[in-house]
Amino acid sequence: METLKDKCAIVGIGQTPFIIDSGRTELSFALEAVKLAIEDAGLTPKDIDGFVSYTCDNSASDTVIATNFGMPNITYAGQIPHWGGSGCAMVAHACAAIVAGLAKYVVCWRALTVGAFRSNLWNPTEERPFFDNAEDFLRPFGWTRTAKDAMGMYWMRHMHEYGSTYEQLAAIPIAARKHAARNPRALIRTPLTVQEYLDSPFELEPFRALDNNVKGDVGAACIVTSAERAKDCRRRPVYVMAAGQASGPLPGYSYEMWNHRPVVTETAAKYLASYLYGMAGVYPEDIDVAELYDCFPIACIAMIEDYGFCKKGEVGPFVQDGRIELGGQLPVNTHGGHLAEGYIHGFSHVLEGARQMRGTSTAQVKDAELALVGSAWTCPTSGLILRR
Amino acid sequence: MADTTGYDKALPQIRPDTAPFWEGCKRHELLVQRCSDCGTFRYPPRPMCHECNSLNTEWVKVTKGTVYSYEVIRASTPATPATAGFEKDLPLAVVLIELPEAGKVRMVSNIVGCDVDSIKIGMPVEVVFDDVTEEITLPKFKPVVQ
Numbered sequence: 001m002e003t004l005k006d007k008c009a010i011v012g013i014g015q016t017p018f019i020i021d022s023g024r025t026e027l028s029f030a031l032e033a034v035k036l037a038i039e040d041a042g043l044t045p046k047d048i049d050g051f052v053s054y055t056c057d058n059s060a061s062d063t064v065i066a067t068n069f070g071m072p073n074i075t076y077a078g079q080i081p082h083w084g085g086s087g088c089a090m091v092a093h094a095c096a097a098i099v100a101g102l103a104k105y106v107v108c109w110r111a112l113t114v115g116a117f118r119s120n121l122w123n124p125t126e127e128r129p130f131f132d133n134a135e136d137f138l139r140p141f142g143w144t145r146t147a148k149d150a151m152g153m154y155w156m157r158h159m160h161e162y163g164s165t166y167e168q169l170a171a172i173p174i175a176a177r178k179h180a181a182r183n184p185r186a187l188i189r190t191p192l193t194v195q196e197y198l199d200s201p202f203e204l205e206p207f208r209a210l211d212n213n214v215k216g217d218v219g220a221a222c223i224v225t226s227a228e229r230a231k232d233c234r235r236r237p238v239y240v241m242a243a244g245q246a247s248g249p250l251p252g253y254s255y256e257m258w259n260h261r262p263v264v265t266e267t268a269a270k271y272l273a274s275y276l277y278g279m280a281g282v283y284p285e286d287i288d289v290a291e292l293y294d295c296f297p298i299a300c301i302a303m304i305e306d307y308g309f310c311k312k313g314e315v316g317p318f319v320q321d322g323r324i325e326l327g328g329q330l331p332v333n334t335h336g337g338h339l340a341e342g343y344i345h346g347f348s349h350v351l352e353g354a355r356q357m358r359g360t361s362t363a364q365v366k367d368a369e370l371a372l373v374g375s376a377w378t379c380p381t382s383g384l385i386l387r388r
Numbered sequence: 389m390a391d392t393t394g395y396d397k398a399l400p401q402i403r404p405d406t407a408p409f410w411e412g413c414k415r416h417e418l419l420v421q422r423c424s425d426c427g428t429f430r431y432p433p434r435p436m437c438h439e440c441n442s443l444n445t446e447w448v449k450v451t452k453g454t455v456y457s458y459e460v461i462r463a464s465t466p467a468t469p470a471t472a473g474f475e476k477d478l479p480l481a482v483v484l485i486e487l488p489e490a491g492k493v494r495m496v497s498n499i500v501g502c503d504v505d506s507i508k509i510g511m512p513v514e515v516v517f518d519d520v521t522e523e524i525t526l527p528k529f530k531p532v533v534q
Contacts, residue, residue, distance in 0.1 A: 132401070132403065133432050135398065135400070135401070136400035136401055136403070136406060136432070137400065137432045137495070137496060138496050139398035139471060140397065140398045140399055140400055140520075140524075140526055141482055141496055141497050141498050141526070141528075142397075142461060142470070142471055142474040142477070142480050142482050142498065143471065143482055143496060144461065144468065144469065144470060144471050145469075145471065146467075146468050146469070148459075148468065149459055149482060152459040153456075153457040153458070153459060153484050154457075156457045156458060156459065156509065157456065157457040157509065160457075160509045160510075201462070201463065202460070202462045202463070203461075203462060203463045203465050203467065203468035204459055204460070204461050204462070204468050205459060205460040205461075205462055206459070207468065209465070209467070212467040212468070250438060252434075259456075259457065259484050259494060259496070260431065260432070260493070260494055260495075264456070264457065264484075
């Protein structure tokens with residue numbers, strides 16, 4: 001069956017710095033990032049005819065951005081729901097639109113400012129029934145609005161069932177800091193030791209103060225086009241070998257309602273993994289580098305397991321001994337991720353996957369040919385396999 | 389356990405599909421929805437059975453639970469703020485209870501009568517009821533004395 005495999009490529013990427021208290025609008029970050037991506041691709045704004053965005057984005061509508069740039073005609077506009085689960089799906093939908101002939105050069109973008117995060121959303125009501133469940137059956141018992149509770153239940157159960165430890169979990173932020181130390185864009189570039197991590201007090205056990213991600217005002221964008229048109233762009237194309245979304249069963253038990261599903265110790269990535277590898281025709285051991293959503297260390301460690309890099313229940317030992325650091329078997333989040341570079345609902349992971357395939361990462365994996373990018377723990381989640 | 393004055397924490401809204409559950413709580417009964425046609429339990433309540441797609445539903449009273457997982461909110465910080473009204477209850481254990489009498493569906497609740505540091509995954513519990521306001525009773529769980 002025909003799929004989008006190898007038919008499209010990421011040809012331009014643009015990411016603004018992360019700025020604390022910028023005083024600027026989300027629109028200004030969106031425009032800056034999109035401009036950088038267009039220039040990176042060697043295109044002009046007049047070439048752009050398609051847009052895909054997150055429904056949780058509030059920077060501007062695609063038409064406002066197109067107007068600012070003086071783009072002559074938009075023939076495709078898409079939006080992907082499900083919060084941080086959208087990032088890779090946006091590229092998937094851009095590829096689908098291009099393969100279907102709906103657009104030639106599609107912009108995917110995300111811009112956020114810390115102060116306005118979650119306000120004035122494009123589509124605040126689309127998850128109403130699921131949110132109603134959270135407000136009625138979780139909040140009255142003290143469930144927080146931090147997105148930590150459901151993941152906390154996962155990790156407490158994972159430690160109980162598989163003997164995973166906090167020392168093992170520490171490998172995630174430790175690797176993020178090591179990679180961020182090489183990344184001038186990163187907000188936190190200092191190293192972290194296991195002892196410092198374990199000494200960090202619990203806020204919402206199992207989460208500690210050092211489990212929090214770091215935030216700034218930022219914008220990021222990429223341009224997707226056909227493999228054929230990619231040859232005429234400025235940079236080495238980054239081919240999309242596989243892209244898609246998956247939810248697993250009972251997808252309404254997403255996000256905060258996660259723990260009502262039959263199995264707690266897995267994420268929707270488990271249901272996406274075989275689909276992605278199948279489309280690409282590769283195996284987990286063929287992946288050279290992984291950029292996996294890390295709003296918190298638990299979110300990231302869960303996906304390392306679910307994308308098949310180790311057996312079920314064995315991710316604790318897997319992430320130890322430098323295995324997920326540059327030079328190790330599977331470097332993870334070579335930009336420092338949300339834990340050390342900065343938070344942008346996973347879109348920076350898409351860009352970093354592209355950099356790895358171009359050979360331009362600040363923590364470049366030698367001879368990397370395949371990158372896996374994983375978006376957030378939502379239903380559905382989304383992922384990409386990129387190749388040189 | 390009634391304290392109907394000044395309850396400042398989140399309360400559930402009563403909706404058409406969930407009203408029987410909250411009415412049951414008010415009567416001090418923990419009712420779990422079961423499909424009348426194939427017997428599959430589901431929680432929280434919703435209109436359709438996910439196994440057989442029947443819209444026929446009944447409600448089954450249960451009393452027992454097992455701690456499946458839990459979290460302990462130990463501090464309210466800017467990065468991890470406690471939900472409004474709960475700041476004074478810290479450390480607060482929010483628990484995921486498995487209901488063996490209801491097809492092992494799970495529900496979120498609190499444990500009462502137990503130090504947060506004594507909570508163990510697998511410990512047996514039974515339901516108790518907290519009449520937090522005139523209109524709303526919340527189901528909570530206490531350890532079974534063995």
